[in-house]
Amino acid sequence: MIDYQIPDLPQTHSFTVDEVYKMYEHGILPPDERLELIDGQLYRMSPKNPPHVIVLRKLMSFFNSHLSEESYLVDKEVPLDISKKTVPEPDLIVARQRPALWEDEHIKVSDVELLIEVADSSLQFDLSTKKDLYESVGVPIYWVINLPKQQIHMFSHWRNGRYTVSTIYKEGEILIEPLNLSISFADIFPKL
Numbered sequence: 001m002i003d004y005q006i007p008d009l010p011q012t013h014s015f016t017v018d019e020v021y022k023m024y025e026h027g028i029l030p031p032d033e034r035l036e037l038i039d040g041q042l043y044r045m046s047p048k049n050p051p052h053v054i055v056l057r058k059l060m061s062f063f064n065s066h067l068s069e070e071s072y073l074v075d076k077e078v079p080l081d082i083s084k085k086t087v088p089e090p091d092l093i094v095a096r097q098r099p100a101l102w103e104d105e106h107i108k109v110s111d112v113e114l115l116i117e118v119a120d121s122s123l124q125f126d127l128s129t130k131k132d133l134y135e136s137v138g139v140p141i142y143w144v145i146n147l148p149k150q151q152i153h154m155f156s157h158w159r160n161g162r163y164t165v166s167t168i169y170k171e172g173e174i175l176i177e178p179l180n181l182s183i184s185f186a187d188i189f190p191k192l
Contacts, residue, residue, distance in 0.1 A: 012041070013040075014039070014040030014041070014085060015037060015040050015041070015042060015085065016040070016084050016085055017037060017084055017085070017087050018084070020035070020037055020042065034089075036087070036088045036089050037085065037086060037087045037088070038086050038088055038129065038130075038133060039085060039086055039133075040085040040086075043125075045089065045122075046120065046121045046122045049120060051120070051147050051190055052091075052118050052120060052147060054190040055118050055145060055147065055188060055189065055190065056076055056091055056092060056118060058187060058188055058189075058190070059092050059116065059187075059188060060074060060076060060092070062183060062187045062188075063092075063094055066179075066181055067094070067179065067181075069097075070097060071096065071097055072094055072095065072096060072097060072113070072179075073093075073094075073095045073096075073097050073101055073107070073111075074092070074093070074094050074095075075092070075093050075095070075107065076091060076092045076093075077089050077090075077091060078090075078093065078106070078107065079106045079107075080093065080106065080107055080108075080109065080112070080115070081105070081106035081107065081108050081109075082108075082109060082133070082137055086133065087106070088130065088133065090115050090116065090117055090130075091116055091117050091118045092114075092115070092116040092118075093107055093112060093114070093115055093116075094112070094113045094114040094115075094179065095107045095111035095112050095113060096111050096113060098111065109137045109138055109139060112139050112140065113140065113141070113178050113179060114140075114141045114142075114143070114176060114178075114179065115134060115139050115141070115142050115143070116142075116143040116144075116145060117130060117142075117143070117144050117145070118145045118147060119144050119145060119146055119147060120147045120148060123144070123146055123148075126144045127144055127153060130142075130144075131144070131155060131163075134155075135155065135158070135161070135162055135163050136161065138158055138161075139158070140156070140158050140178065141154065141155070141156045141158075141176070141177075141178070142154075142155045142156075142163070143155075145188065149170075150170075150185070150189050151168055151169065151170050152168070152169040152174065152188070153166070153167075153168050154166070154167045154168075154169065154174070156177075169185075171185055172184070172185065
């Protein structure tokens, strides 16, 4: 019988939100480093190219002009409080308003009506890791805006821990049911 020695595998450390904040405070992580914490792992966020920024501006403008400020908070690139080891920063969140969001709390999953990621180089990550994350915690509607193909992947009708509808839009109007809104591709994509 041959006795094989299995070498020790590299170990990773699962970070908490508090540990990440302390690393920023003590200068271990550079203040301008854009990172997301997902399941205890730090992920570097992609830089924002002009089409990405323009799509975010157009979305912010659309939602801010069509939704009541008293009822909804539209915010971009802010922490979404999921757990002690998971705080992603989605590109855009439409959330129900509540006073604590203006005092001392991050947006929580229970506040979210719509969550959007704008993707270029992060497309596969947004369609797999982030989709699975948002699905597992009950985000009701999740969009991935595919910049290179000018498509919108919509995951919706969340029931029993999963999205029951997955649609790819390539043109036309998109109905956003819980918000009672319709948005067109012209409201989203810049003319490239």
